[in-house]
Amino acid sequence: MQNIENIYEIDLSSIDDSKMLADTVIASLEDEKAKNTSIKLKLGDNKVTQSQMVFIRSLIESYGSKLGFVETSNILIKDICLEMGIDTTKERPELINITSESFNDIQNAKLDDLREEFKSGFEQKEEQTQINTEEEKPKAVELIKDEPSDEPEIQKQVIGVYRKADEKENAEFLQDEEVDFYAVPTDETVVIDTKDTIYINQTLRNGQTVDYDGNVVIIGDCHPGSEIKATGDITVWGVLGSIAHAGAKGNVEAKIRALKMNAVQLRIANCYSRRPDGGNIPYIVKSSTFTPEEARIVDDNIVLFKMAQN
Amino acid sequence: MTGSVIVITSGKGGVGKTTTSANIGTALAKDGSKVVLIDTDIGLRNLDLLLGLENRIVYTIVDVVEERCKLKQALVKDKKNPNLCLLAAAQTRDKSAVTEEQLKNICEQLKEEFDYILVDCPAGIEQGFQNAVAGANEAIVVTTPEMSAVRDADRIIGLLEAKEDVKKYRLLVNRVRPNLIKTNDMMSVDDVVGILSAELIGVIPEDTGIITSTNKGEPIVNNEKSLAGQAYLNVARRIKGEEVPLLDIDQPTTFFGKVKKFLSKKVKVSK
Numbered sequence: 001m002q003n004i005e006n007i008y009e010i011d012l013s014s015i016d017d018s019k020m021l022a023d024t025v026i027a028s029l030e031d032e033k034a035k036n037t038s039i040k041l042k043l044g045d046n047k048v049t050q051s052q053m054v055f056i057r058s059l060i061e062s063y064g065s066k067l068g069f070v071e072t073s074n075i076l077i078k079d080i081c082l083e084m085g086i087d088t089t090k091e092r093p094e095l096i097n098i099t100s101e102s103f104n105d106i107q108n109a110k111l112d113d114l115r116e117e118f119k120s121g122f123e124q125k126e127e128q129t130q131i132n133t134e135e136e137k138p139k140a141v142e143l144i145k146d147e148p149s150d151e152p153e154i155q156k157q158v159i160g161v162y163r164k165a166d167e168k169e170n171a172e173f174l175q176d177e178e179v180d181f182y183a184v185p186t187d188e189t190v191v192i193d194t195k196d197t198i199y200i201n202q203t204l205r206n207g208q209t210v211d212y213d214g215n216v217v218i219i220g221d222c223h224p225g226s227e228i229k230a231t232g233d234i235t236v237w238g239v240l241g242s243i244a245h246a247g248a249k250g251n252v253e254a255k256i257r258a259l260k261m262n263a264v265q266l267r268i269a270n271c272y273s274r275r276p277d278g279g280n281i282p283y284i285v286k287s288s289t290f291t292p293e294e295a296r297i298v299d300d301n302i303v304l305f306k307m308a309q310n
Numbered sequence: 311m312t313g314s315v316i317v318i319t320s321g322k323g324g325v326g327k328t329t330t331s332a333n334i335g336t337a338l339a340k341d342g343s344k345v346v347l348i349d350t351d352i353g354l355r356n357l358d359l360l361l362g363l364e365n366r367i368v369y370t371i372v373d374v375v376e377e378r379c380k381l382k383q384a385l386v387k388d389k390k391n392p393n394l395c396l397l398a399a400a401q402t403r404d405k406s407a408v409t410e411e412q413l414k415n416i417c418e419q420l421k422e423e424f425d426y427i428l429v430d431c432p433a434g435i436e437q438g439f440q441n442a443v444a445g446a447n448e449a450i451v452v453t454t455p456e457m458s459a460v461r462d463a464d465r466i467i468g469l470l471e472a473k474e475d476v477k478k479y480r481l482l483v484n485r486v487r488p489n490l491i492k493t494n495d496m497m498s499v500d501d502v503v504g505i506l507s508a509e510l511i512g513v514i515p516e517d518t519g520i521i522t523s524t525n526k527g528e529p530i531v532n533n534e535k536s537l538a539g540q541a542y543l544n545v546a547r548r549i550k551g552e553e554v555p556l557l558d559i560d561q562p563t564t565f566f567g568k569v570k571k572f573l574s575k576k577v578k579v580s581k
Binding site for chain 1: 435461462464465467468469471505507
């Protein structure tokens with residue numbers, strides 16, 4: 001537990017039993033230093049409910065201090081604190097563990113090492129310049145260049161956590177970039193349809209129509225009596241029991257897909273086909289098994305293909 | 311008091327909207343709720359006949375709208391149950407005599423005094439339907455286990471979903487004949503519910519008693535022996551929020567059938 005200026009820190013991260021939290025807080029608050037300060041509560045992995053949080057805050061306030069910061073790794077507790085108007089800091093445990101003395105020690109030690117390195121480097125440089133001035137000049141430049149790149153390394157060691165956090169962010173950022181990197185066209189890249197696509201997240205009922213210049217994706221059933229018309233593809237994540245017209249402006253490549261094809265009529269570009277007569281199933285029988293099918297034009301006829309995995 | 315406005319609609323004609331309205335209304339009133347039935351089928355009114363109130367109508371909904379009388383004057387009290395009132399439709403006019411706004415207004419006024427306002431909707435999806443739905447918070451979609459009625463119900467549900475005020479719609483499957491379902495000649499209730507993917511509020515079996523009750527002007531819920539009456543009473547309880555299991559509509563009508571069922575039950579128990 002440290003007393004840094006007006007901030008008094010109470011470390012609860014090492015306590016496993018949640019019942020002991022309040023006792024520890026009271027014990028810490030008994031300390032003279034803790035009075036009239038801003039309390040920094042370090043929770044670590046401990047889970048605290050909102051009511052407990054309110055209790056702790058009122059405890060601290062009863063000792064004449066205020067709860068300034070809460071440090072926690074738990075997102076839920078961060079939310080609770082935000083609701084209560086308490087600042088939460090990002091977790092930087094290593095920074096806190098390094099005392100000011102050790103901080104200086106590490107810094108000094110590192111700097112000493114580096115100084116020696118630099119000295120030897122410069123000595124080498126001097127030697128080399130003596131031998132051949134023309135060639136060695138660029139090398140000298142290189143050495144000087146190395147200097148700034150070494151110095152951040154010191155910071156990296158000492159302020160460790162700041163640096164780590166940055167690296168983490170960078171890593172995420174890099175991951176995003178990597179995705180972009182994979183999107184760069186290669187020989188195996190799939191040609192992407194550039195048409196607009198509309199997503200309809202409902203069941204199309206009798207009398208409802210969809211008319212769209214582009215692709216249509218329906219997540220739900222299409223009941224008999226509805227109509228879908230699209231200049232691109234039509235995909236139905238459900239039972240297609242209505243009239244579907246894909247490639248309405250003459251796109252012969254357009255396709256109609258459905259988890260269960262029961263369409264009254266299928267139209268693609270200027271071809272049309274109808275459901276066979278005498279199916280003896282006047283209504284859709286809802287079943288748990290689906291055989292996804294795709295309709296497309298083959299030799300001026302609409303042909304249904306099963307989309308089962310082969 | 312803010313009552314709930316329930317529209318009873320179907321799209322297709324002849325599936326039993328008016329019968330349902332009369333019976334649910336009577337059943338709710340029997341239970342002690344204050345109920346008003348509004349007939350919006352202007353020009354083809356029937357609801358008064360089913361309740362046996364034809365001879366008591368003085369003012370109609372058109373008179374209210376055109377301010378020839380007050381709303382309270384136009385409400386006709388039921389013969390038996392003072393909790394039940396009827397706002398009749400005009401017979402000499404057509405659907406355009408009332409607008410959506412006017413009907414909404416009437417519903418708003420009635421909400422303050424009644425627990426349930428049941429709106430009997432005309433067949434079709436034109437002005438009459440639009441009027442009836444205008445003030446509603448809930449809907450009961452009546453259908454029969456026939457493809458044509460189910461299709462129309464599908465269309466109606468689509469239109470109801472587009473209405474922001476209608477928070478809830480439930481399905482009432484009317485005129486179910488268990489014998490035909492057994493022989494696969496009729497769609498089962500599960501089929502209908504599956505096709506329409508809507509919540510079920512009740513199943514009413516086909517009952518010849520409905521015809522006589524309509525002719526007499528006496529809702530069938532008053533006949534305690536009737537299975538359809540029982541089913542309507544259960545629907546009314548579900549509207550009130552009770553959880554009532556579906557009625558076993560597969561009940562034998564003949565004496566031999568009853569004996570057979572009785573014996574088969576015994577056998578099941580002994581096993």
